[in-house]
Amino acid sequence: MRSQRGWGYTGQMGRTPQRLLESPLCERIFAGRYTEVLKETVDSPAGAYAPLDTPFVVGALAFSGRQDEAVAAFRWWTKEHGDDDTVRVASHFFLGVGECRSGRYAAAIAHARAAVAASDRNEALHAFFVHQALGLLRHFTGRADRAARHAAKARQAALEARFPYGRMLALDLLGHALVLEGQIHAGMSVLEQSAELASSLGLVANAGAPRTAAAAYSARYGVAGFDAPKALTALVATVKPEDAYSRRMLLSELAIQQAFAGDGAGARESVDEASRIALPDGDRRAKVRLLVADAIVLGFSRGATAARDKTALARAMLDPELDDGLDVEVTWAEALVRGALRAPDAAEHARIAALARRTRVGRARLMAAVDDELTALDPHEEDRVAALLRAIEHDPDEARHRIVSQGSWGWLPRLFGVEPGRRVYLLHAESLLVVEDHGAVSALEMPGAVLVRLLDAIATRTMAKDELVLQVWGIRAYRAERHDSLVHTTVSRLRTALGPAGSWIRVTDAGYAMSEGVALMHLGGGLEGGEAPPVEDERPRSAAPSGAEARQKAADARREQIARLVAREPLSTSEIATRLGISEMTAFRVLSAMVKDGVVERTGQGKRTRYRVAP
16 A cells, blocks of 8 residues: 555656546536436436446535435445446545545545555546645645645646646645635635636636635735625625535625624624524534634624633634644634734744644744744735734734724724723824724714814713813803703714714713713824813833934925825825835825824725825
8 A cells, every 4th residue: 555645646647547537427526516416326216327427426425415425325336346446546535525524534534545545646637636635635634835735736637637627626726725825816816727717618607616715815814905895795695505615604704804894793694694504414614614703703792702712612623633724713713803913822822833833824824923933924915914913913003004994993992902892983193983882883974173072071971061161162151041052962963973872972960971881082183172181092102213303304305295296186095105105004104194283184084085285
């Protein structure tokens, strides 16, 4: 018996077992028409099929969640025939894929070894099935770099075997493996190659699968940015109800993106819908992934404590020997919930570093690289969610810019290191008022200065009308007949400005106040004409840099350049950064200061934000 470690395709073009590829069921199985294959074979009245078709019957059963029947069909062939190595290798391939999808990796390993033992290394088709089986196994168990190597060899073997369906599958696997490894853009490009090949073969459904995966990855790694929930919602609507695997995956990803965007109610609804999709018996992998999505949604709406039970349950389901891939996903969920790449203690960091060395998974390497140089990956270029987590830890100004520009309002509590709750954030530099209510976060226009002063006055204690008249309008001589209507009207306007949080303003016999447990936070500026100081950012500020005089001259020159640009036409932050050859973050900081100083003004929100000379 050849060992799994020692098997390798030599590249010699031997006799290709074309008979298997000429089966009428071949195209159907690779086109995903499993029900059609079964109706013509085991589910037909006679239940008969040609021995040569056994691999495709086994595959259709396995991919339909009928793994036990798939094993029985292969045992029948072994007992009655069992003399064709190509049938044996292909059957073990399909059985192994079915076990991988369910997370039964020990059984998948046994099938991969059996495929290696039965194969002829000089047969290109055998080489495809073996390398594809090993690559899938490596991918599912989290060995990213090895999965990519096997996928590349499977693609070569499929090309030599004149097996275009195999090449399509190998490209699909290679794309997934590259993304897992951290080469996100390269992996998504390879997935598109797989989709194009599927289209050229007339397999429209197959072309949709890698494109759906690429869209999910685009959201997962922050490439889709502001529009991720909208794009995923549209994708979910296109998935057929019988494609439970894709629908569950997309709904779970949609729930996470909705939590990031501050749509707590939508996130909960998506998780619940994903949970209602029936799971195949023993599909531990799908159960863990649902728990991970649920934990993230809970973490962004109720906090780390609420999410801990879910991540603990998911971790308890992991196989400590073979579930490194799922371990990375659970560990990443824990990082998202706590809002930090950094492990909570030295022991956990050591565990993550060891996990990263074993798997070479991109996100594991990023978490391990917080304190050591385990990876050269740049999260700012590849993984924008990781970049946001790193900015929250090391550069709150950059993190704030990312949250505002991407509309990722669910991240605001993590920026301050607080649990989700009920808060009103005043983002003065962006002229935005953001309301947070346990995962439901809404961005509104900043109200006028009088309303802001009123909000600030009642944020910490109950204020009587005479106190409000003095603090908000500076009127010392309160007279009920003259000033009560002014107070009532202004309070009504403030309730309207707060949108869904308008009901948080309470009226008592003692005066006006915010509901208990509601906090007010000022970010990036104070109150125009206000007497009360702004609430300080809860994160410590870094020390002033050295060379202040030289830096100030450079900053003044940059401000003049920006002023000249926006005097000609309104521009976005990215447009200004491109024209001046500076980073977008630098442009954002200078613009925020200029807005505060009244030199320029900001118009629009989110993607529509533009800067122009202040009137």
